Amino acid sequence: MQGVSINFNLAENTLIEDVFGECLNWILDSPHTKIAQEELVRFNSKEEFSFEKGEEEIGYSRAEDEFGNSAHSLRYKKGNESLKWITEISYIKSSDDFLVSVKAGQESFSAVSHYGEVKKPVIVIRLLDRFGGGLDGDLPVAIDPIYLKDSEIGYRLAEALINGESINRLPVVYVSASRIGHRLIPGRLARKLSGMAHVIVEPSREFSNKIRASVNSRNVYGGAVGIYWPGGSGVTLFRRDKLDAKEFEKEIYEKICSALLTLSPGKKCSWDEVGHIKNRNAIRNLKRDGDSATELVALYESELEEKEKTIRSLSHDIERLGAKIRSLESKNLVQGGLVLAKGDEDDFFDNEILSVVIDALKDHLEKSVHPNSRRAHILKSILDSNLVESDHGERIASVKAALRGYKDMNKKIRSVFEELGFSLASDGKHWKIIYQEDDRYSYVLPKTGSDHRGGLNAGADITNIVY
Structure with a gap:
């Protein structure tokens, strides 16, 4: 079963009652609900409740622990006896933190031939848009991307993120620049990944060159996008190649979604956790009141503590194995071992x-x-x-076809070159053509063709250099 699990921080000064109200408004604003506003107006964040109407259910639970932390969870279910869509919005408010967990998935009570796609709940963007995000290490959780400055501060931040020296818990999606700009729309990608990852955008191709040595060439460049996983546990590389921008962004989004299912949020924040806090409070009250069942309660408390240790250990194992998988995925493998x-x-x-x-x-x-x-x-x-699918041949053919009968650098030829990763710069009577912004692969092409063989020769020379 597919699912989505998103954990992020809201701004510290956010109020519990405001988040509660936004969650109810999210349900009421859905085009799929039949619940009316007047039916929910009597509910507030200080009292638990359960509400049902037709195929829709809303449940709300809350508790406070011994440290004064306030835990809340709201569940919204919609569906029939065979399949229900479930969204769980949980949040814990402490003196210096406001952690939110949003989980979406499906619950089946019988064999189902097809599960629908579980998308990122709109409530994530609504909460961040209205209240603002908190800090994830030194990075703000936000709807907008972080644009690096071509300055010493920008270099240091990029180096820390790429080298795994930062303390952020969410993955970092690093969008490198080519000579012709970025290969996707950073703002759209950041909004899609809000609450799930930080989108970092470098300012120029020159920026990549400046930090290359200090990150041991681990930086993506030339328009590629890299997901740098927390704790320096590897990088996953994406190149747009022949995809359009939306398809490219979708590939990155789907990779983040699958990875977040195995990333530990670091703090328990769920419907079940609210129930655990209630149980711990009840046990503590029994002990305080000197109930005759104190000894039995102590045994249950000891058993619960052992189970929690086991759960913590298993959570660490999951996180460790997830990091190992991502590290292995970041390596270049040749099949056959x-x-x-x-x-x-x-x-x-x-x-x-x-x-x-x-x-x-x-x-x-x-x-x-x-x-x-x-x-x-x-x-x-x-x-x-190793039957490798490669489009070397198509790329060679495209360059040669573009330069056949070359007379001057027209819009069509320029478009072919830029699509294949070349940049062009005017240099007196010549064009300087550079492949993937790498000066090792450059070629000087006259601005006007000399004879009918000139374009063919130039095409052969260029493809010999780069392909």
Whole structure:
């Protein structure tokens, strides 16, 4: 069953009754509810209640612990006896913190052929928009992205996030810049990921170059997007390639959603936790009143403590294993059990490095290896087990087709080059063409074509350099 689990902080000065009211308004504003405002007006945040109408249910529970923390949870269910959609909004208010947990999922009581997609509840954006987010380490929880400044402060912040030296609990989605800007819309992505991740946007391609050495080349660049997981547990790389911006953003969003299901919120905040606080309060009251069942209560309390230790241990294991999985996912694997360190180079498009390695092995097998030798058998086994899909050929064809019959740099040719990751700069009587903002892969093209073969030769030279 698919689900969404989001944990974030609201501003410290947020009031419990205001959050409660916003939760009820969220239900009333839904186009799918049949509940009327006058039916909920009698409820408030100081009293528990349960309300049902047709296929809809609202439950509210609250408690205060021995430290003065106030815990609240509101459950909204909608559906029939076979399948219910459930959203649980829980929040704990302490003297210096306001933690919110929003969980959405489905509850089935019989075999269901199809589950609908569980989307991020709108209540997350409503709460952040109205009350503002709190701090996650040194980063504010917000609807808007954080734009880095091309300054010493900007460099230090980027380095801390990329090197895993910051204390934020939420993942960091780092949007790098290319010469032609960003490959997605940062504001739209940040709103989609609000409460789930921090969206950090670098100002320019030059910014990437300036921090490269201090982060040991772990920074994404050239328009790529990297998810840097908390605690330095790895990075997941995304390149837009042929996707449109919305599809690109959706891939990143879905990865964050799946990861948040295994990330521990650090503090219990749920409907069940409100019930646990009530039980602990009841046990404490029995002990205080000297009830005859004190000894029995002590045994139950001891058993509960042991169970909580077990739960904490299992939660740590889940978080550790989740970090391990993300760390493994961030490595570049060659199938068949081989792990190759790629050094400082990153893929400029999907499967670029792997396809280069495979092509090199294939060329070596055909030209330099004795037939039916052990080396030949090993190489053939690797090649047969790694059928790599790569669009090297399509990219080569696109460049050559664009430059066939080249006379000048028109809009169509420029569009092809920019789509493939080239930047163009005017340099006197020539165009300087740079691939993926990397000066190692540059080419000087005359502004006017000399003869009918000039464009073909230029296309061959460029593709030999970059592909």
